[in-house]
Amino acid sequence: MRAALLGAWLILAPVSLVAGHAQAQTAAAADMVFPQSASQGALVIGKVPAGSKVQYAGRTLRVSGYGSVVFGIGRDATGPLQVQITQPDGSTQTVSIAVTPRDWPVERVNGVPPKTVNPPADIAARIKREQAQVTAARDRDDARTDFAQPFIWPVQGRISGRFGNARVYNGQPGAGHSGMDIAVPTGTPVKAPAAGVVTFAAPDLYLTG
Structure with a gap:
């Protein structure tokens, strides 16, 4: 899976x-x-x-x-x-x-650097390359059934973003959020939420870190 x-x-x-x-x-x-x-x-x-x-x-x-x-x-x-x-x-x-249907809440995020909301051509090209890598990792289809096991929270902390919520950056509407964000201090250990396989790792993606 x-x-x-x-x-x-x-x-x-x-x-x-x-x-x-x-x-x-x-x-x-x-x-x-x-x-x-x-x-x-x-x-x-x-x-x-x-x-x-x-x-x-x-x-x-x-x-x-x-x-x-x-x-x-x-x-x-x-x-x-x-x-x-x-x-x-x-x-x-x-x-x-x-x-x-679900009523997706709106999350307003202000103070985002302008080049993040409206990236220049060179940054836009980088984002496109990185998103292609992420898409390829997500598109893998392995014969695993990890989804059937119980999931755990990877870390305990403040929920700073929820899946599906509509994002508005600096007053400009963006796409629905694609994950669950948990805010914790830098260096906090994070566990895998379930058994699985690491399919992609990168030290610095422009949009997601």
Whole structure:
């Protein structure tokens, strides 16, 4: 499954665990279980017969040896979402998942250096290169099931930014925040929130440190 992204900077998974309805919708064909609904920005964990092929949003998802499948719902996604399952016997099933909208708070960040908000050409080129590296690390798809284990807080401290919140820098609207920020003093030990593989590490990314 998608490897955890840990390095000199830390991004907590840009999705919250699905809290959908307590009821689950179970496909009549076999042991397929998905939530009836999930919120924007949620992580969906479903169950299908081992050996099934699962497709969502134009891509084929990895299915674990025991039939678990996981995918994230976009911050601004609208539903219903369609998940296509092809079972080992060739039969197909489409599962529909309603998307519950979320009211994302606005975080106003002032005093940001102007060249960070509106970077000059050379800085913009650097940011583009670095974002390509981050995207490549996030796009890895390993046969791991670390998502199924309990997660812990990597450090205790003041929450200074939350996933999904709309960011306004120096009065200028930016993209939704893609992580959870925890403010602690420099040098504070930080733990991995779960088992995983380090896929990217860099000493100084322009936007994220």
